[in-house]
Amino acid sequence: MEYADGGSLRNYLKENFNNLTWENKYDLAYQLACAVSCLHGEAIVHRDLHSGNVLVHQNKIKIADFGLSKRIEESSQKKYLFGIIPYIDPKKFAISNGNPYSLNEKSDIYSVGVLLWEISSGQLPFKDVDYDICLVLRIFKDQREKSVEDTPDEYVKLYTECWDGEPDNRPSINDVVQRLRANLSRSRMEIDNLKPNDNMDLNCIKNSAHGGLSRIIQDLEKINTSENIPTSKKKLVDEIVEFIFKEIDEEKNQETRERHILDNFNNNNTEIYNWLLTNQNEPNFIFLLGYFQYYGIETDENKKEAFNLFKNASEKNHILAQYYVGLCYEFGNGVVKNDKLAFDSFKKIADKEYALGQFKVGYFYYKEIGIKKNLKEAFTWYEKAAQNGNLIAMCNLGLMYKNGEGTNKDIDKAIYWYKESVEKGNQDAQKTLNKLLKIKNRKNLCKVN
Structure with missing residues (x-):
């Protein structure tokens, strides 16, 4: 994995949050959305977005650690699963009759919504409670974090729509990108170019447990190595x-x-x-x-x-x-x-x-x-x-x-x-x-x- 001087987004916010302006926060949110847009544009669902595997290098967002679909659906390591509860689409926790809910693009949107809140607050979601079955039930019943004071209304509206309990009510990633970009452009008309390979670490995909990505990996490598x-x-x-x-x-x-x-x-x-x-x-x-x-x-x-x-x-x-x-x-x-x-x-x-x-x-x-x-x-x-x-x-x-x-x-x-x-x-x-x-x-x- 490529070195990231800012560490994870979680660590970056912990170390730098008090110095971040709303322009900086919008910029981070916009880069995150662009990175997910690149994945969805290549028909890839991440399934494991959280502030521990979103990296920051020279103030640029990078996404790493693909493959939660394999871990959630086949692994018995429940400790890992509980550790990321707030970021997982609540539909995944629904009791089913033999047809478990499959994480999809709208699941990534849910995770993006939680990450947008985290960027606005500088805090882990539900940081004061245990990540256990009780929290699962509370989130499943539509409990969410409260908005932080002085957060722009448009930003609150966006992440609230993203973490809506019904996937069909969540916006597309293109809509998220567009709305973040519109708000960012009000204060800074010049937006840095974000190429797909600037926001993804292909080695992380290779090392992922999700073998079903192999064909898509080959396509992404072509994008990454060809001008x-x-x-x-x-x-x-x-x-x-x-x-x-x-x-x-x-x-x-x-x-x-x-x-x-x-x-x-x-x-x-x-x-x-x-x-x-x-x-x-x-x-x-x-x-x-x-x-x-x-x-x-x-x-x-x-x-x-x-x-x-x-x-x-x-x-x-x-x-x-x-x-x-x-x-x-x-x-x-x-x-x-x-x-x-x-x-x-x-x-x-x-x-x-x-x-x-x-x-x-x-x-x-x-x-x-x-x-x-x-x-x-x-x-x-x-x-x-x-x-x-x-x-x-x-x-x-x-x-x-x-x-x-x-x-x-x-x-x-x-x-x-x-x-x-x-x-x-x-x-x-x-x-x-x-x-x-x-x-x-x-x-x-x-x-x-």
Whole structure:
């Protein structure tokens, strides 16, 4: 087993608890949840989570000692079992008629709930009572530790849901990760990257009594020794973000854009989402997790959390994130509607010569959103966006040429820009283009007559 300078979580809390802030506690809880998420993502159930086998090395959580399923179901060493009573899913102690309860992922969630309480208190659960059959009965009848004073309400709510007596009422590990991350991000927007092999000791799995893990161990070793997997994930995320950028920069129809994105990457959505939850060290990763939250892809739609993620990535100069910050302010998604801040967000992008920002600035000038109406400015920004390939900007520029808004009327230039938009894929512009061609033909007939 790899050396852990902080020892077990139990020892670490004993030695350092008085110096821990709530940010530190949230960080420990988040790392713990991420580590369990990595296991569940590989179809591994730990079954033995307690503060004695969760290790801390350089303030990083590591999980060790797999295999309680073997010990609980086959061992006669009851002393060990009683020593970890507070962490075991109470369903395991239910009297059954030949069908003993099998510990599962929801059992790990129960243990996580107890560990979250332990992190908040710095104390062993039920430290003042004997770990015996009486405690088993009390826990089975839903007795739990009381929340510690000054613990955030959201944190109490989370661990209470985790240690619910009914497994179906407990959240998934992904939900736990997401909720801890949301609370942690309020005080610290930069979250360290947590790779699966940073949180698991494969030697501990090998030495476990649980022989049924052998096939999964081999898969985990491949993950641990090969750089191809994280590299391929990063490459895939970068490709998705680039695809989204291209679709938005050209300002394709929203429904068409979302359909293209889902059609191209649908088979990987679940895998990508789970990976993103524990990999937030690059702007693209932060943005894409926000994108999933914004549109409810592989998770419930959460505009507020999406905005926080976009804001985080935008502060790292991520163009798409800056664009979505603007959208959130424009429509009041996840944040209070603010036209001025929306305009400022888009203007920053426009000044960097990106079409998606130039189009929005032109639109805001045209519609008088967050800025005084100015048709000449609208024309100028639409023209820049159109020249950079934005399909809707081409149509809007054509319309301004047709109506003489911000420029002189010019039917030929109007036709030119609508035709450009059609030829580059915007079939919605075809109807207006046909009308403009008819208008020009009528004018030509009038000249002849």
